[in-house]
Amino acid sequence: MSTDGNNTTEGGSPTAAPASPKPYWIGIGLMVLGAVWLYNAFGLPQGARYAAVGPGLFVTVAGAGLLVLGAVLVLQIWRGESFVAQDAEDADGATKMDKRAFVTALLAVALPIATMGPLGMPFTATLSFVLVANAFGSRRWWLDIIYGGILACASWFLFAQLGLQLGRFFPPLGV
Numbered sequence: 001m002s003t004d005g006n007n008t009t010e011g012g013s014p015t016a017a018p019a020s021p022k023p024y025w026i027g028i029g030l031m032v033l034g035a036v037w038l039y040n041a042f043g044l045p046q047g048a049r050y051a052a053v054g055p056g057l058f059v060t061v062a063g064a065g066l067l068v069l070g071a072v073l074v075l076q077i078w079r080g081e082s083f084v085a086q087d088a089e090d091a092d093g094a095t096k097m098d099k100r101a102f103v104t105a106l107l108a109v110a111l112p113i114a115t116m117g118p119l120g121m122p123f124t125a126t127l128s129f130v131l132v133a134n135a136f137g138s139r140r141w142w143l144d145i146i147y148g149g150i151l152a153c154a155s156w157f158l159f160a161q162l163g164l165q166l167g168r169f170f171p172p173l174g175v
């Protein structure tokens with residue numbers, strides 16, 4: 001064997017580097033997730049009485065998209081494409097996760113489960129907006145409340161104009 005640091009045999013031919021395991025499970029997992037979405041989508045109505053688009057259509061499109069993206073990912077892994085962070089991503093794998101920001105964003109996602117019924121959609125959406133903005137580093141919480149409130153109220157009123165009920169505006173006041 002050569003001892004000059006190169007991976008060569010005595011005859012000078014290069015030795016094969018040990019192949020790293022390919023993460024096919026990521027693409028397969030994505031396809032399984034898409035299949036679950038599709039399975040559940042067919043239980044929902046694809047069309048509606050007053051509109052041509054029903055709730056099942058969006059879930060069907062999302063499930064089909066997950067299946068296609070999973071298949072493309074498996075194909076890319078099979079071809080040997082490498083997946084490394086690009087310069088534009090500013091990703092540093094050595095950076096530790098900000099647990100406070102993660103828990104704050106998780107709270108913002110879980111908050112509507114407990115507050116949507118008793119407090120209404122606009123108030124709940126405003127609180128969630130403030131928590132997510134805080135998780136992303138915003139420290140101007142008064143401005144976040146104003147922006148979140150405007151977006152939440154506008155969303156509620158626009159959905160009400162379309163005939164879609166999101167519950168009462170602010171249930172504690174009977175509105």
